[in-house]
Amino acid sequence: MYTLFPTSLLPCPPKSQSAFFPLKAKPPSSSFNSSFKLIYAQSPKPKTSQLSIISSVSTCEQTLSFNDWPQILQISIGSGDLFLGQAIHAFLVKTGSQNDAVPGNNLVNLYAKFGKLDDAQRVFDEMLVRNTITWTSLMKGYLQINDVESVFRIVSVMHKFEEEFNEHTISVILQACNTPGDWIRGEQMHGFVIKGGFEENVFVGTSLLSMYLRSGYLADAEKVFNAMAYKDVRCLNFMISEYGKMGHGEKAMDVFLHMLGSGLEPNDYTFTSIITACNGDIGVEVGRQLHGYSVKCALVSETSVGNAMITLYGKHGLVEESERVFYEMGERNLVSWTALLSAYVKNSDSEKALVRFLEVLDHGIYLDSSCLATVLDGCSECKNLELGLQIHGFVLKLGHLSDVNVGTALIDLYAKCRNLQSARMAFNGLSGKTIASFNAILAGFTEMDGNEEDDAMLLFSQLRLAGAKPDSVTFARLLTLSAGQACLLRGKSLHAYTIKTGFESDIAVGNAVITMYAKCGSIEDAYQMFSSMNDLDSISWNAMVSAYALHGQGNKAILLFQEMERQGFVPDAITILAVLQACNYSGLWEDGLFLFNEMEPKYGVRPAVEHFCCLVDLLGRSGHLSEAVDFINKSLFSDSPLLWRTLVHVCKLRGDLSFGKTASKHLLELAPEEAGSYILVSNMYAGRGMLEEAAKVRTVMNDLKVGKEAGCSWIEINNKVHRFVASGKDHPQSTEIYVTLDLLKAGMKYTPNDSTDLQLIWDPVPSQQHGRRLVDPQVW
DNA sequence: CTAGGGTTAG
Numbered sequence A: 001m002y003t004l005f006p007t008s009l010l011p012c013p014p015k016s017q018s019a020f021f022p023l024k025a026k027p028p029s030s031s032f033n034s035s036f037k038l039i040y041a042q043s044p045k046p047k048t049s050q051l052s053i054i055s056s057v058s059t060c061e062q063t064l065s066f067n068d069w070p071q072i073l074q075i076s077i078g079s080g081d082l083f084l085g086q087a088i089h090a091f092l093v094k095t096g097s098q099n100d101a102v103p104g105n106n107l108v109n110l111y112a113k114f115g116k117l118d119d120a121q122r123v124f125d126e127m128l129v130r131n132t133i134t135w136t137s138l139m140k141g142y143l144q145i146n147d148v149e150s151v152f153r154i155v156s157v158m159h160k161f162e163e164e165f166n167e168h169t170i171s172v173i174l175q176a177c178n179t180p181g182d183w184i185r186g187e188q189m190h191g192f193v194i195k196g197g198f199e200e201n202v203f204v205g206t207s208l209l210s211m212y213l214r215s216g217y218l219a220d221a222e223k224v225f226n227a228m229a230y231k232d233v234r235c236l237n238f239m240i241s242e243y244g245k246m247g248h249g250e251k252a253m254d255v256f257l258h259m260l261g262s263g264l265e266p267n268d269y270t271f272t273s274i275i276t277a278c279n280g281d282i283g284v285e286v287g288r289q290l291h292g293y294s295v296k297c298a299l300v301s302e303t304s305v306g307n308a309m310i311t312l313y314g315k316h317g318l319v320e321e322s323e324r325v326f327y328e329m330g331e332r333n334l335v336s337w338t339a340l341l342s343a344y345v346k347n348s349d350s351e352k353a354l355v356r357f358l359e360v361l362d363h364g365i366y367l368d369s370s371c372l373a374t375v376l377d378g379c380s381e382c383k384n385l386e387l388g389l390q391i392h393g394f395v396l397k398l399g400h401l402s403d404v405n406v407g408t409a410l411i412d413l414y415a416k417c418r419n420l421q422s423a424r425m426a427f428n429g430l431s432g433k434t435i436a437s438f439n440a441i442l443a444g445f446t447e448m449d450g451n452e453e454d455d456a457m458l459l460f461s462q463l464r465l466a467g468a469k470p471d472s473v474t475f476a477r478l479l480t481l482s483a484g485q486a487c488l489l490r491g492k493s494l495h496a497y498t499i500k501t502g503f504e505s506d507i508a509v510g511n512a513v514i515t516m517y518a519k520c521g522s523i524e525d526a527y528q529m530f531s532s533m534n535d536l537d538s539i540s541w542n543a544m545v546s547a548y549a550l551h552g553q554g555n556k557a558i559l560l561f562q563e564m565e566r567q568g569f570v571p572d573a574i575t576i577l578a579v580l581q582a583c584n585y586s587g588l589w590e591d592g593l594f595l596f597n598e599m600e601p602k603y604g605v606r607p608a609v610e611h612f613c614c615l616v617d618l619l620g621r622s623g624h625l626s627e628a629v630d631f632i633n634k635s636l637f638s639d640s641p642l643l644w645r646t647l648v649h650v651c652k653l654r655g656d657l658s659f660g661k662t663a664s665k666h667l668l669e670l671a672p673e674e675a676g677s678y679i680l681v682s683n684m685y686a687g688r689g690m691l692e693e694a695a696k697v698r699t700v701m702n703d704l705k706v707g708k709e710a711g712c713s714w715i716e717i718n719n720k721v722h723r724f725v726a727s728g729k730d731h732p733q734s735t736e737i738y739v740t741l742d743l744l745k746a747g748m749k750y751t752p753n754d755s756t757d758l759q760l761i762w763d764p765v766p767s768q769q770h771g772r773r774l775v776d777p778q779v780w
Numbered sequence B: 001c002t003a004g005g006g007t008t009a010g
Helices: A036-042 A050-063 A066-079 A082-095 A101-113 A117-126 A132-144 A148-160 A167-176 A183-196 A202-214 A218-227 A233-245 A249-261 A268-277 A284-296 A303-315 A319-328 A334-346 A350-362 A369-381 A385-398 A404-416 A420-429 A435-448 A453-465 A472-484 A488-501 A507-519 A523-532 A538-550 A554-566 A573-585 A589-603 A609-621 A625-634 A641-654 A657-670 A675-687 A691-703 A734-747
Strands: A712-717 A720-725
Touching: A066 A082, A066 A101, A082 A101, A101 A117, A101 A132, A117 A132, A132 A148, A132 A167, A148 A167, A167 A183, A167 A202, A183 A202, A202 A218, A202 A233, A233 A249, A233 A268, A249 A268, A268 A284, A268 A303, A284 A303, A303 A319, A303 A334, A319 A334, A334 A350, A334 A369, A350 A369, A369 A385, A369 A404, A385 A404, A404 A420, A404 A435, A420 A435, A435 A453, A435 A472, A453 A472, A472 A488, A472 A507, A488 A507, A507 A523, A507 A538, A523 A538, A538 A554, A538 A573, A554 A573, A573 A589, A573 A609, A589 A609, A609 A625, A609 A641, A625 A641, A625 A657, A641 A657, A641 A675, A657 A675, A675 A691
Parallel strands: none
Antiparallel strands: A712 A720
8 A cells, every 4th residue: 555655745855965875886895894794783883984885885786685784774873873874775776676665764764863854855755665664754853853843744644645654653743742832733643542542552652641741731641641551661761750850759659669569670760760759759768778779770880870869869968978979880971970069069068069170170071051050059159259250151162151051050140149230131141031040030139138129029020921930939039028128018919929829838938928027017927927837947937036036025036946946946046146136135135145155055056256246235235345345355256347346336325435435446446448337436426425526436437438338227108118318308208207206315215224143154165054944934 | 674652860
């Protein structure tokens, strides 16, 4: 049933170059070497000179038996040696069989495999008889060069000529239906599959699975999967891999166990996919067992399995395990290196990643976009803009700028390094932005803590209009921005949006909601969020303790801190700082001091400069200025302007000039370039009526030409944000505001809490005191 | 005789 097909219906590319081997007669110089085939069979990529092929071909007629050519064509395809195939083509032309069905099919297949569709098409056109195999081979060729439209043109012509479609043909066509968004053709083909009774064929089934999964129809894919009578290793591997990519580790595991249960042998693909799937909801312990099992199956030395292990351990904070796999694996490639660098970056050891990146360069490996994106991530994680700029140069030189991961990493780098202008340029220049690119530029806005919120919301609406879906990171960052701007209305509407989209249950989003409400003034809503969350992490606790601190509810902060410990969450430096601040703002200086004394011995948290600042403030506010000075001098941070500034501030509050003068001297010596220091000192004198001293400090400041950045505060009333600059008169109601302010000032009375029974037990040598309760729980 | 599914790892 062969049909001759009119070539005019098929796309016929310009025949500029002939693929036919130039058969310039070259006399046989020697007899055909009978080991010819053997050489090819043994060496995967032999280097063959044109000359030896010509001489071989010329002797084919005499020495090569006619039936040997299909095997040599296989060798040609397998070894990537097109010359050899072309030689066989020449041989077939000479024997006059090139237009017959079987030789022709082989030649169409040959050229299709090498992506030479001009040549494949030409052989096809000149064939005298064609069958299903001819058509299928040609379609496969067009598919491989991503010419999907040609595939479907062939399908319709094939149909018109009532050529037979078999399971081979169907699976090729199904692959052509993989274009995202083009599921209609796929559904039609599925109907054809059922009608033609191809449903149970494992090849067709796998192609169908792939088609549905790539279009995002998991339920349909699962229906097909369950309907398949026989599933082989490749089909199961595919399903494991796809479940893993979707984060459905448990389902991937079910398929894996099904594979073992049905007696099929897992291969390297299987292990690579199932180990990767552990990154979802399974966890590293199962991953470890799989690692062991891969040893048993003798697949642990496979590069891709090792790479998957490096990544798995890296993602779970086990960098040393990643390193061990890296050193023990047989063969490493760029992916192995990138996985290792990524493990360092993810575990906050980007410096190491950047150092080891030099080793990659030393190896002379050609860098790809994934490796560059990882290194850029490393640069932004440790804010190494200098190296980042050099990598940006690499990116340009190697032509990877259009890669979306590289582009996003560049946005992130510039955003984290507070170079918002470059971040914007990278963002605007990136085509095919993803939600990650958007999140990266948002990080820049939050990093700048300036007035970028309107820009962020504008971008957000653009993104939604473009049909992109915000993720949990987007919401967390937008909420953080609203919190920074104390924009309650916007924060609330974002909160509503997270409820609607289901992201409210995400811990990071919930934590951002807590902080947003706290910073926008609603401690009740913050607590409402905190108490309604199903999953809490230590950041949630930190957020809520900080919220109480911010609202001056010291006792609640301390009780929450104790509850946090009771529930087994480990307090970190941020928790301790929040509780210290809470104690400070609420005048619970004894509790604060007690906590400070035991933070290192009991919680293993070494006090950082922020903790010292907080304690200086606490000591000063409670009237222990002399102890505060001692404390600073004994600390590691005695040359930090931060501590002295805090002390000046507290002296100003208390109107204590004797300590104030000492503190001011230190501050202005340590930070002569900061305008804020002069203003603070000047205000301290002015506060005590010493206007001459105040003016003197200002004169020094002006003489030194120290610039001053205006401080700014704002409040939201009736959905309108009112901004105030210190001593500013821009607000339309500023006259009334100042009058009211004076009235308030007149009514205020400062009552310092001068306790005398203070015991400063802090000492650089950790104290041994443990076990005291911070406050009586009944206070709450 | 010849044609078909999964290209896994960062």
